[in-house]
Amino acid sequence: MREKLSQYLSFLLEQNLPFLALKAADSNEVKVVAQNDQTWYKTAPDNVTYAVFSKFQNNENQVYIAGEKILNFKCEVSVSQPKINQSIIPEDGKEAYLELFKKAMARLEKKQLSKVVLSRKQEFAIRDSDIDIYERLIDTYPTANCYFFYHPQVGKWMGATPELLMNVQSDGLYSTQSRTDAIPVKVSTMSLAGTAVDDGSLNHVWGNKEIEEQQLVTDFIIAQFKESGAIDMKQSPVETVKAGHLIHLRTILQARSSSNQIKNLLNALHPTPAVCGLPRNESMQFILNNESYDRSYYTGYLGIVDGASHHYYVNLRCMQLLDRTAVIYVGGGVTAKSDAMLEYQETRSKLQTMHRLL
Secondary structure, eight states, rough: OHHHHHHHHHHHTTOOOOOEEOOOOOOOOOEEEEEESSOOSSSSSSOSSSEEEESSSSSOOOOOEEEEEEEEEEEOOOSOOOOOOOOOOOOOHHHHHHHHHHHHHHHHHHHHHSOOOOOEEEEOOOOOOOOHHHHHHHHHHHEEEEEEEETTTTTEEEEEEEEEEEEEEEESSSGSSTTTTTOEEEEEEEEEEEEOOSSSSSSOOOHHHHHHHHHHHHHHHHHHHHHHHHHHEEEOOOOOEEEETTTEEEEEEEEEEEEEGGGHHHHHHHSSSSEEEEEEHHHOOOOOHHSOOOOOTTEEEEEEEETTTEEEOOOOOOEEEESSEEEEEEEEEEOOOHHHHHHHHHHHHHHHHHHHOO
């Protein structure tokens, strides 16, 4: 089935047909939602099944892909070790990042911000085909949500995100309801923050900076859920989870709501403090005024809606694929306790996550 997946994605690319291919974490199946033409839907289509690809600023150029063709491919992870690029990443952008960090720290020390997520991008040459890179992505990061998105008017993006933005599942039989009827739903999300290089065990001792950073995200999500009318909030204990060669702190949060509140919940969550900061509006403005580049779809979200089932993921660990190069986007949360060089090295570790696939 792996060969059939590759052939189908190649066909869609050759025909310039929009699609989202998504392999959820720990799944052995890739779902491909594709269109039969090049229409750019900027609002949700009437199809019961569709995909969405949204920018960091979700009021701009959202892309919806009508599920006119929906195929599932079995995709067992290869047991052989995929070819990995072990070359050293050049130090491009270091001075610019440290200057950005300095500006952020001035705001953090004055308590005008409690956290802000700083990002940067770097461009690298591509040696292999897009399909080869996606296959390598799936084999290298089986516990991540691995996607490949294409729209002829937007371009090609690929990533292995560890972060769930929101899952929605019906409490009842959606097939007995019309699309306009409100039905009870279960909603889940995660608070994912703090980053360290995996040393081979999950017994990493986290510092106060990472613990506090992750708690900020958790508190934000709980407050946003409650404000949006969600009930029966539950949260798991904080745990250390692996994402590629990195580890993070994670809390799972669950609640109940109604299907007519899904859009409100999504807007309440995105962008989370894990990709923007706190307070959200002030952090967003700092990013827009100081990062000096457009994040575009990096730190936006992507997902597939299938009836009452919604699965949305934060677009992290991603790259934009151009003709012969890939633009890799990385970032990290900064608080008043952050160290400039440690934060910069974290961005280099995250760069390696995608660069090693090229």
